[in-house]
Amino acid sequence: xxxxxxxxxxxxxxxxxxxxxxxxxxxxxxxxxxxxxxxxxxxxxxxxxxxxxxxxxxxxxxxxxxxxxxxxxxxxxxxxxxxxxxxxxxxxxxxxxxxxxxxxxxxxxxxxxxxxxxxxxxxxxxxxxxxxxxxxxxxxxxxxxxxxxxxxxxxxxxxxxxxxxxxxxxxxxxxxxxxxxxxxxxxxxxxxxxxxxxxxxxxxxxxxxxxxxxxxxxxxxxxxxxxxxxxxxxxxxxxxxxxxxxxxxxxxxxxxxxxxxxxxxxxxxxxxxxxxxxxxxxxxxxxxxxxxxxxxxxxxxxxxxxxxxxxxxxxxxxxxxxxxxxxxxxxxxxxxxxxxxxxxxxxxxxxxxxxxxxxxxxxxxxxxxxxxxxxxxxxxxxx
Numbered sequence: 603x604x605x606x607x608x609x610x611x612x613x614x615x616x617x618x619x620x621x622x623x624x625x626x627x628x629x630x631x632x633x634x635x636x637x638x639x640x641x642x643x644x645x646x647x648x649x650x651x652x653x654x655x656x657x658x659x660x661x662x663x664x665x666x667x668x669x670x671x672x673x674x675x676x677x678x679x680x681x682x683x684x685x686x687x688x689x690x691x692x693x694x695x696x697x698x699x700x701x702x703x704x705x706x707x708x709x710x711x712x713x714x715x716x717x718x719x720x721x722x723x724x725x726x727x728x729x730x731x732x733x734x735x736x737x738x739x740x741x742x743x744x745x746x747x748x749x750x751x752x753x754x755x756x757x758x759x760x761x762x763x764x765x766x767x768x769x770x771x772x773x774x775x776x777x778x779x780x781x782x783x784x785x786x787x788x789x790x791x792x793x794x795x796x797x798x799x800x801x802x803x804x805x806x807x808x809x810x811x812x813x814x815x816x817x818x819x820x821x822x823x824x825x826x827x828x829x830x831x832x833x834x835x836x837x838x839x840x841x842x843x844x845x846x847x848x849x850x851x852x853x854x855x856x857x858x859x860x861x862x863x864x865x866x867x868x869x870x871x872x873x874x875x876x877x878x879x880x881x882x883x884x885x886x887x888x889x890x891x892x893x894x895x896x897x898x899x900x901x902x903x904x905x906x907x908x909x910x911x912x913x914x915x916x917x918x919x920x921x922x923x924x925x926x927x928x929x930x931x932x933x934x935x936x937x938x939x940x941x942x943x944x945x946x947x948x949x950x951x952x953x954x955x956x957x958x959x960x961x962x963x964x965x966x967x968x969x970x971x972x973x974x975x976x977x978x979x980x981x982x983x984x985x
Contacts, residue, residue: 628927630958632951633667633676634658639935639955641889642948643690645698646941654937654948655700656955657686662705664688664713666698667955681713682722689737693744701738701748708732710750710767725767727776730754734787734887741797745769749779749791749801764789764803764816766823779816780825783807788889790843792851800845802853802866804838811836813855813866828866828873835859840890846898854892854902858884863904865892865917878915878922882908891938891947895962901940903947905933912936912949912958927958 633639638658645653652669664684669676681700688702699714704724708731713722725748733753740746747768755761764779764786780786784807791801800817812830816823830836837858844852853866863878884907891903901916912933915924927933932951939946946959 627960628958629960630928630956631676633669633948633955633957634665634678635954637665637678637954639948639950639953641686641688641935642937642950642955643688643700644891644937644939644946644948644957645690645692646939646946647692647696649696650942651696652939652946652957653690653692653698654955654957655681655688655690655698655702656948656950657684657688657702659686664700664702665955666700669957681720682711684711687733687735689735689748691738691740691746693740694742695744697744699738699740699746701736701746701750703732703736708753710736710748712738712746712748714746725774725776727752727765727767727774728756729761729765730756730758735789735889737789737791737801739791739793739799741793741799743771743797745771747791747793747799749786749789749799749803751786751789762787762807764801764825766791766799766801768799777823779803779823780805780814782810782825784810785814785825788839788841788855788887790841790853792843792845794845794849795847796849800843800851802841802843802851802855804841804855805832806837806839807832809833811838813838813841813853815851815853829875839884839886840888840904842890842892844892844894846894852892852894852900854878854890854900854904856881856884856888856890856904863890863902863915865900865902865922867900876917876922878902879904879913879924881906885934889935889937891936893938893940893945895940896943901938901945903927903936903938903949905936905949907931907934912947914938914945914947928956932956 640657642656650671654667664681667678683705685703685705731754734751737749763781785805789803810832812827816825840856842854910931912927936949
């Protein structure tokens with residue numbers, strides 16, 4: 603039984619607004635115009651149905667949206683109170699699993715759809731406060747692993763470290779990934795083909811400011827620095843990770859001080875970093891999106907708070923090419939997915955949740971410089 607069959611009984615049916623921005627082949631749907639849309643996390647299932655989890659900040663409510671591809675309609679529901687920083691994944695049955703922060707308590711929460719109803723729990727972790735980003739992935743047994751940033755430990759110490767909670771079928775196993783101060787404020791977890799978790803994350807402490815990566819070898823976490831040296835004007839935000847079919851990591855992140863959106867991957871020769879685009883101002887605490895096409899081409903979504911523009915860039919033979927998806931200061935806290943030759947991006951416009959999508963064949967990409975020039979011309983006409 604498909605998910606919508608059960609959920610449509612309780613979901614209010616929203617009116618659908620579609621538009622095409624700036625002549626480009628993007629269709630923009632206003633999913634929940636008054637629903638906040640913050641910290642959106644997007645997934646597409648094998649049927650082509652879209653799933654999004656996000657925060658309505660005004661109500662401190664965690665919300666979930668589902669788009670039935672056959673109907674072309676969105677359905678939304680409230681899951682419970684939340685402080686945001688939510689993350690979504692789908693298991694082998696296409697059931698959603700969500701990690702998020704509890705509002706006002708600093709606790710890590712978990713919710714999943716068991717096929718007939720939502721089940722929720724607060725994880726019993728010996729920490730006074732968990733804050734900022736969480737990320738979730740499931741293994742071959744559909745057991746979830748959640749990465750999180752422990753802000754205050756069991757004592758009053760400001761621990762600021764990266765940890766994980768993994769369900770082993772009986773209880774949650776909690777481990778420290780990297781206890782270096784400042785590690786994990788921006789984190790993203792993904793599973794390899796063996797069901798082992800990998801995490802890309804930032805250390806935001808000045809003395810340790812670096813881009814880091816950790817993988818689980820079956821017995822222990824192995825953290826390492828992959829860019830930066832610490833003690834310098836190097837700061838990383840907006841980290842996102844995806845694994846390819848060969849279990850190689852692909853990471854999107856932002857170098858704050860230089861205003862650069864960057865891409866990092868690993869090969870037999872080691873780690874390699876590339877600049878994707880420059881932005882005028884980094885949104886805080888933003889998150890970039892990353893996905894791979896069926897051909898293995900990386901696509902990255904990112905928001906320029908200085909110009910108020912959401913972009914998607916992809917890597918071609920001649921380098922990185924970027925296109926504008928939406929403007930008017932819409933695009934904060936975006937999430938990117940690719941399914942069946944179509945690109946999808948969820949984000950907030952400051953008031954509600956939007957989702958933009960287009961077919962890859964219908965791309966009207968421009969270079970980063972050209973898209974910026976087009977935006978500047980558009981803004982000058984408005985002024």
